[in-house]
Amino acid sequence: MKIKRIETFTTRQLSVVRVTSEDGLQGYGQIAPYHANISALVLHQQVAPHALGADANDIEALVEKVVREEHKFPGSYICRAVGGLDTALWDLKGKRLGKSVSELLGGTPGKVKIYGSSMKRNISPAAEAERIQRLMETQGIEAFKIRIANNFANDVDVYPGRSEEVVRAVRKAIGNRAELFVDANSGLTPAKAIETGKMLAEYGVCHFEEPCPYMELEWTKQVADALDIPVTGGEQDTDLAQFRRMILMRAVDIVQPDICYVGGISRALEVAKMAEAVGMPCMPHAANLSMLTVFTMHMVSAIPNPGKYMEFTIEDDAWTNGLFTEPLKVEDGQVQVPQGPGWGITVNPEWLEKAEYQISE
Ligand SMILES: [Mg+2]
Incomplete structure (x- = not known):
C-alpha cells in the first residue's frame, strides 16, 4: 500500500504528522519537540520526496533509505523529521492490522x-x-x-x-x-x-x-x-x-x-x-x-x-x-500502555485546528 499524502500540524514546540495511504487509511506520528517548525520543513522538503509513493508497510527500509539518500545532511534535523514519518507509519500499520504498535x-x-x-x-x-x-x-x-x-x-x-x-x-x-x-x-x-x-x-x-x-x-x-x-x-x-x-x-x-x-x-x-x-x-x-x-x-x-x-x-x-x-x-x-490499534490514542482535533498546516502529496 503506497504513501499518498504527508501532512503536518505544527507549532514552534511540536509537530504532529499525519500520513495517508492510497486506501485512505491514516496514521498519526510526531516530530521531536523543540524547533519542530524547522524539522517539519525538513520533512516536507527532504523526506517527503523519498516517501511519497513508497510502500507504507516497509517502514524500516524507507527510513534507512531517507537517511542514506540525505547523507550530506546527517544528524539531528533529518532524524527528527524522519522520526515523524516513521511514527505515523507505525500507527498506520497498526490500524491496518488491528494491532497496537506494542x-x-x-x-x-x-x-x-x-x-x-x-x-x-x-x-x-x-x-x-x-x-x-x-x-x-x-x-x-x-x-x-x-x-x-x-x-x-x-x-x-x-x-x-x-x-x-x-x-x-x-x-x-x-x-x-x-x-x-x-x-x-x-x-x-x-x-x-x-x-x-x-x-x-x-x-x-x-x-x-x-x-x-x-x-x-x-x-x-x-x-x-x-x-x-x-x-x-x-x-x-x-x-x-x-x-x-x-x-x-x-x-x-x-x-x-x-x-x-x-x-x-x-x-x-x-x-x-x-x-x-x-x-x-x-x-x-x-x-x-x-x-x-x-x-x-x-x-x-x-x-x-x-x-x-x-x-x-x-x-x-x-x-x-x-x-x-x-x-x-x-x-x-x-x-x-494504550491498547487500541496503532498508538491507541487520539490526537485532539482542537489541537490540530490551532496548529500551522502543511501538506505534501
Ligand atoms: Mg538525560
Whole structure:
C-alpha cells in the first residue's frame, strides 16, 4: 500500500504528522519537540520526496533509505523529521492490522513501571525532596531521577555544593523506599565525574546519567570503568554507528536512545538490538508528555531489555497539555500502555485546528 499524502500540524514546540495511504487509511506520528517548525520543513522538503509513493508497510527500509539518500545532511534535523514519518507509519500499520504498535513489535500492551524524572535544577534541594517524597507516597513511584552538576558546565555546579546537597536531601526524604538516579547532563570532566560518582555511591544512587559531554565517548568510558554505579547515556545521539561504538566499547552500561531524536521506532529498535546482543539494557529517553512518551511505552513493553523503569517526567509542561484525548495516568508507580490499534490514542482535533498546516502529496 503506497504513501499518498504527508501532512503536518505544527507549532514552534511540536509537530504532529499525519500520513495517508492510497486506501485512505491514516496514521498519526510526531516530530521531536523543540524547533519542530524547522524539522517539519525538513520533512516536507527532504523526506517527503523519498516517501511519497513508497510502500507504507516497509517502514524500516524507507527510513534507512531517507537517511542514506540525505547523507550530506546527517544528524539531528533529518532524524527528527524522519522520526515523524516513521511514527505515523507505525500507527498506520497498526490500524491496518488491528494491532497496537506494542503487539506489532512482539509485545503486550500491559502496565509499565515508571521512574519519576525531574527536569529542574532551579529548584532548592528542600523543595525537590518535598515533591519527590509526595509523589512517592501519592503515586507509588518506586524510582526517581534528579539533576546534579550543570548542563555542559565543565565541573561548575549551579552553586558550590548543590549536587551533594540535593542528593542528600532527596535520599533523606525517600529513605530506602525508592531508587535514586541522577543526571549530570554532560556537566563533568572525567576526574570530577569519578569523584562525583564515588559520592553518589555513598547515597545509594544506582544510575549516573551523561556524566561527561556526550560526544566524548572515551571520557564517559573512563567514568564507567572506574565506577560500580551504572553509567548511562545516548539521548543526544542520532548516528547508529556512534551507538554501535558506544555500546561495543562499553562507554555506557545502559543505553538511552530517544525515539524522536534518533529517527523513530525503527532506528530506536536497532539501538535496542545492538544493546541486547551484548546483554545491555536499553532504557529510552522520554523527557516530556508529548506523543514521545506513548511511543516509548509501546517500545519498552515489547523489547526484551528495557531496564526496570521507563522515564516519565514529573513536570507539568503546558505545551503538551491537551495534545491527545487520553491523558496518561500514573497509578501504583505504573502507566497503562494504550491498547487500541496503532498508538491507541487520539490526537485532539482542537489541537490540530490551532496548529500551522502543511501538506505534501
Ligand atoms: Mg538525560
